[in-house]
Amino acid sequence: MQRKPKIAFFDFAGCEGDQLQVANLEETLLDVLGHVEVVSFREVMTGHSDNYDIALVEGSITRPEDEERLKQIRANAKILVAFGACATIGGVNTMKNFMSETMYRRQVYGDNARCYDTYAARPLSAVVKVDAEIHGCPIDRNEFLRITKDLLIGKRPFVPDYPVCAECKQVGNICRYDLGQLCLGMITRAGCGACCITEGAHCWGCRGLAPMANLDAARYVMEERAGYSRSEVQDLLRIFLSHTTAPL
Amino acid sequence: MSAKKVKTTEPKAAAPVATCASCTDPALAAEAEGKKTIRVHHVTRVEGHGNIVVVIGENNAVETVRWEVPEAPRFFEAILQGRSYKDVHQIVSRICGICSIGHQLSSLQATEDAMNIRISTQTVTLRKLAIHAENLQSHLLHLAYLVLPDLMGVNSVIPLAETHKPQLVGLIGLRRLANEFSRIICGRTTHPQRMVPGGFTKLPTEEELLQLMQSFRDSVPGFKEAANLFASLAGKFPDFKRETEYVGLVSPSEYALYRGEVGSTDDSRKPASFYKDVTQEYCVPQSTAKWTRNKRDSFMVGALSRYKLNHTHLKPLAQDVAKLVGLTPKTVNPFHNNLAQLVECVHSVEDSMELIDNLLTNGIKREKAPVIRPRAGRGVGAVEVPRGILFHSYEYDAKGRMVEADCVIPTNMNHANIQKDLEGLVPMIADKSEAEIELITSMLVRAYDPCISCSTHCLDITPNQESKPDRGVRFVYKGR
Numbered sequence: 001m002q003r004k005p006k007i008a009f010f011d012f013a014g015c016e017g018d019q020l021q022v023a024n025l026e027e028t029l030l031d032v033l034g035h036v037e038v039v040s041f042r043e044v045m046t047g048h049s050d051n052y053d054i055a056l057v058e059g060s061i062t063r064p065e066d067e068e069r070l071k072q073i074r075a076n077a078k079i080l081v082a083f084g085a086c087a088t089i090g091g092v093n094t095m096k097n098f099m100s101e102t103m104y105r106r107q108v109y110g111d112n113a114r115c116y117d118t119y120a121a122r123p124l125s126a127v128v129k130v131d132a133e134i135h136g137c138p139i140d141r142n143e144f145l146r147i148t149k150d151l152l153i154g155k156r157p158f159v160p161d162y163p164v165c166a167e168c169k170q171v172g173n174i175c176r177y178d179l180g181q182l183c184l185g186m187i188t189r190a191g192c193g194a195c196c197i198t199e200g201a202h203c204w205g206c207r208g209l210a211p212m213a214n215l216d217a218a219r220y221v222m223e224e225r226a227g228y229s230r231s232e233v234q235d236l237l238r239i240f241l242s243h244t245t246a247p248l
Numbered sequence: 249m250s251a252k253k254v255k256t257t258e259p260k261a262a263a264p265v266a267t268c269a270s271c272t273d274p275a276l277a278a279e280a281e282g283k284k285t286i287r288v289h290h291v292t293r294v295e296g297h298g299n300i301v302v303v304i305g306e307n308n309a310v311e312t313v314r315w316e317v318p319e320a321p322r323f324f325e326a327i328l329q330g331r332s333y334k335d336v337h338q339i340v341s342r343i344c345g346i347c348s349i350g351h352q353l354s355s356l357q358a359t360e361d362a363m364n365i366r367i368s369t370q371t372v373t374l375r376k377l378a379i380h381a382e383n384l385q386s387h388l389l390h391l392a393y394l395v396l397p398d399l400m401g402v403n404s405v406i407p408l409a410e411t412h413k414p415q416l417v418g419l420i421g422l423r424r425l426a427n428e429f430s431r432i433i434c435g436r437t438t439h440p441q442r443m444v445p446g447g448f449t450k451l452p453t454e455e456e457l458l459q460l461m462q463s464f465r466d467s468v469p470g471f472k473e474a475a476n477l478f479a480s481l482a483g484k485f486p487d488f489k490r491e492t493e494y495v496g497l498v499s500p501s502e503y504a505l506y507r508g509e510v511g512s513t514d515d516s517r518k519p520a521s522f523y524k525d526v527t528q529e530y531c532v533p534q535s536t537a538k539w540t541r542n543k544r545d546s547f548m549v550g551a552l553s554r555y556k557l558n559h560t561h562l563k564p565l566a567q568d569v570a571k572l573v574g575l576t577p578k579t580v581n582p583f584h585n586n587l588a589q590l591v592e593c594v595h596s597v598e599d600s601m602e603l604i605d606n607l608l609t610n611g612i613k614r615e616k617a618p619v620i621r622p623r624a625g626r627g628v629g630a631v632e633v634p635r636g637i638l639f640h641s642y643e644y645d646a647k648g649r650m651v652e653a654d655c656v657i658p659t660n661m662n663h664a665n666i667q668k669d670l671e672g673l674v675p676m677i678a679d680k681s682e683a684e685i686e687l688i689t690s691m692l693v694r695a696y697d698p699c700i701s702c703s704t705h706c707l708d709i710t711p712n713q714e715s716k717p718d719r720g721v722r723f724v725y726k727g728r
Contacts, residue, residue: 014345015342015343015344015345015348016344016345016346017342017344017345017346017348017438017439018345019345020345020346020389020438021438023389023393024423024427024437026420026421026423026424026427027417027420027421027424030409030420033406033409038406041404042290042292042293045292045293045397045403045404045405045406046292046293046397046403046404046690047292047403047404091342092327092339092342095327095339096323096326096327099323099326099327099329137342137439138345138436138438138439195435195436195441196441199435199436199440199441199442199449199450200435200441200442200448200449200450201338201435201441201442201444201449204338235331235332235335236335239335239338239339
């Protein structure tokens with residue numbers, strides 16, 4: 001009998017909604033627990049250990065001291081998984097990167113501002129090497145299960161590299177552009193089953209850019225064809241996709 | 249046992265940085281002197297990061313009791329600046345994974361109030377269902393995963409899977425129902441997509457609602473079992489009493505969750521737009537977060553407050569469960585917040601059945617979305633979320649873009665009360681071992697079910713100075 005792999009959960013700046021999705025696995029969670037040993041999961045258990053094989057990390061890095069903690073986690077873990085949009089692409093925390101940092105730092109910290117460092121929010125991959133990513137805001141619990149299973153058997157998890165539009169067509173939604181709504185499905189990585197569009201919203205881009213996303217074409221469609229202003233497009237892009245070197 | 253005077257210490261910054269003189273940690277110094285020191289770094293089984301520091305000197309004299317909040321602030325009120333009213337509720341949803349539905353609803357109320365958008369009766373009913381769904385999810389998570397291990401004397405829910413499998417599977421089954429409920433009404437359990445200013449983009453089908461009704465009927469025995477389980481464990485809660493003020497929404501006609509006026513056990517009713525009168529903030533030397541007070545030094549919000557203010561409107565089965573677990577409206581034991589949560593779960597199921605019945609009777613139908621004409625104005629939303637009353641207050645410009653946002657979070661209102669409770673509780677248990685003190689103080693914090701992710705996006709880490717009327721991040725554009 002092999003020893004069970006040890007798993008630890010960590011969180012940085014975020015809403016802990018992704019750990020909640022793990023708790024939401026309900027009965028399946030008990031099955032998962034039969035195959036692994038959870039050594040650290042602050043949201044649902046007391047106790048902690050620095051001896052683990054897989055570290056699942058949620059949240060963005062927003063302070064230099066977070067970097068130290070993350071590097072320590074990286075040093076301890078054989079596999080480091082970023083889960084949730086905050087960890088994979090910086091999430092909504094990156095919206096503050098477009099505002100004057102000094103202004104509200106002083107507002108929040110007052111005279112102690114020099115004691116605290118806060119800097120532009122960034123995903124984990126901007127600080128350490130990340131071995132696998134579970135995308136979404138929040139993550140899809142079934143995808144979490146699939147990727148975790150893959151990691152446990154030593155397989156490289158499959159993550160789609162095509163855009164959300166492909167899945168959106170599969171479930172038979174009317175294109176948001178035909179309904180006169182702005183949508184980021186065409187440049188966003190698939191894997192969610194186009195859940196937001198199916199529920200009557202539009203795609204926010206929470207799974208990050210699809211690797212082959214043609215941004216020039218997307219801009220042409222949004223601005224020239226559909227007639228949205230630059231600022232409307234940018235507003236939507238800057239909710240989740242702020243941390244990207246792509247020319248948005 | 250008499251409560252000894254608790255001395256407070258110098259202000260301590262939330263995340264100490266060694267190079268900074270004003271950020272030293274007195275607990276470390278006390279530890280070096282060999283005093284009994286309890287330092288719970290990041291209390292477990294709560295949402296977000298909080299620390300408890302207790303120093304006990306000679307003859308069990310309590311020297312320091314401190315509740316700290318070191319979570320990294322995320323500046324939510326700042327990032328809302330200039331955002332369109334269409335996106336605001338989706339952004340604030342991300343304040344918290346557990347209370348995302350409540351944040352969306354409070355946000356939508358504030359936006360609709362500011363822009364004078366009228367919503368239909370059907371939308372109100374669906375939103376009430378959404379609140380019930382979130383309450384059920386959150387309370388059951390708290391009771392089963394976070395509180396039960398303490399009562400059973402284990403570190404987490406994981407060992408209970410072996411020792412108390414049937415009870416645990418029962419509770420997990422109820423949670424699955426709550427998650428399914430949430431999915432049917434809002435589209436998802438966390439950061440749902442269907443709710444927008446003016447209504448819903450997609451409605452549950454009749455079949456789904458009928459199925460939900462049946463699931464609720466089938467869940468009653470499960471809730472009775474959960475009630476019996478907690479009734480048998482109710483004696484495990486420490487017998488601790490402290491009078492305080494209880495604040496929550498009240499309504500003459502129902503157990504107020506989605507709509508009502510701000511009520512209090514010490515004060516007159518006020519409309520939600522007066523929220524700043526109730527949540528007066530002040531700075532104290534030993535706390536990094538601002539505290540709020542109304543009539544006393546602190547007040548409590550949450551399930552217990554709602555129960556005390558609204559218990560006459562509870563549904564019959566919920567009344568029975570309250571009797572069974574020994575919860576009375578006169579209780580002043582903060583640990584009983586856990587029991588009030590259980591009572592609320594049962595009430596939510598009963599009330600949801602009535603609301604669904606009502607929807608099915610009238611027939612659920614697609615409605616035309618109201619035409620929204622952005623205009624400049626202010627609006628306030630107030631909703632009872634699992635942890636207490638939640639206010640969102642917005643000011644928009646004529647284009648429907650955010651000028652100023654203010655969110656007042658229930659856990660922030662509870663911080664002062666947690667501190668006062670700790671000050672009352674620690675002297676009573678000062679003769680116990682460090683491990684026991686750590687457990688009991690952590691249990692107290694857990695009883696409040698604090699959601700620190702929520703509360704720190706508007707955390708103010710200023711040392712003691714004149715209380716400023718503003719909160720978190722403010723800037724108003726001048727000379728536009």
